[in-house]
Amino acid sequence: LDPKVSNLVSRDLEAESIVVFDEAHNIDNVCIEALSVTLDRRMLESSARSVSRLQSKVTEMKASDSARLAKEYADLVAGLAQQERGRVGSNSVSMAEVLSANPVLSEDILKEAVPGNIRKAEHFVAFLKKVVVYLKNLLLAANNVENKTPLAFLHEMYKTSALERKPLRFTYTRLNSLLRTLEVSSLDEYTALQDVANFAHTG
Numbered sequence: 001l002d003p004k005v006s007n008l009v010s011r012d013l014e015a016e017s018i019v020v021f022d023e024a025h026n027i028d029n030v031c032i033e034a035l036s037v038t039l040d041r042r043m044l045e046s047s048a049r050s051v052s053r054l055q056s057k058v059t060e061m062k063a064s065d066s067a068r069l070a071k072e073y074a075d076l077v078a079g080l081a082q083q084e085r086g087r088v089g090s091n092s093v094s095m096a097e098v099l100s101a102n103p104v105l106s107e108d109i110l111k112e113a114v115p116g117n118i119r120k121a122e123h124f125v126a127f128l129k130k131v132v133v134y135l136k137n138l139l140l141a142a143n144n145v146e147n148k149t150p151l152a153f154l155h156e157m158y159k160t161s162a163l164e165r166k167p168l169r170f171t172y173t174r175l176n177s178l179l180r181t182l183e184v185s186s187l188d189e190y191t192a193l194q195d196v197a198n199f200a201h202t203g
Helices: 003-010 024-034 041-064 066-078 080-088 095-101 107-111 121-141 150-161 165-169 171-181 187-201
Strands: none
Touching: 041 066, 041 121, 041 171, 041 187, 066 121, 066 171, 121 150, 121 171, 121 187, 150 165, 165 171, 165 187, 171 187
């Protein structure tokens, strides 16, 4: 159930497996915990620095290996599932196998082409920066605890910053795609930004 470990477990299971949960009475809490994201000011400051690093890396790669970015763009037009198949080097990988490697994503997202406004690396980084700035401003302006439904939160985000829901749904996988394309090895520097992307895509 935890997306951090489920891909390690599910890849060893047969497609028709029956899974038995021990302590199943806790399953609701486990699901809520696994799909919850906590963001604070320190994490958002770290995310802002990560976005700046990404911006620099994209600029460097555009100058040194623009063909790699162009290939990523073409893959994203084809859809995330096709990109995943290409990454493992086999067109015979089934949708079930792609889903098991991306347990927090729905099949419709994997089949769909990434929205045009975040396909190019530089456009996506600008989009990420806008998300981080919005969340930082929201946190700074918060005086009281507020409870909002996801739809209400997304509506307020769009009204304030014009951030649309559809590209938000692809934020997490689009970030991971870019990190692979840029061949980023120090992923720990981007942990906070990945949390922001995870929060954005759950909307």
